[in-house]
Amino acid sequence: MAVPKKKTSKSKRNHRKATWKRKAARQAEKALSLGKSVLTGRSKGFSYPTDDEEEDED
Incomplete structure (x- = not known):
């Protein structure tokens, strides 16, 4: 019985x-x-494509 x-x-x-x-x-x-560090450019452990890298590939 329950x-x-x-x-x-x-x-x-x-x-x-x-x-x-x-x-x-x-x-x-x-x-x-992390968002703040990415915006300020201080992030060390997070990689993401930047506008400079995209222009270099073209």
């Missing part, structure tokens, strides 16, 4: 939600930082 599961406490629920939101906020912060 038995309902025990109710999860509010603190466990809130802890899981806080962890999930913290991970999302961290990823957003990293993406924004």
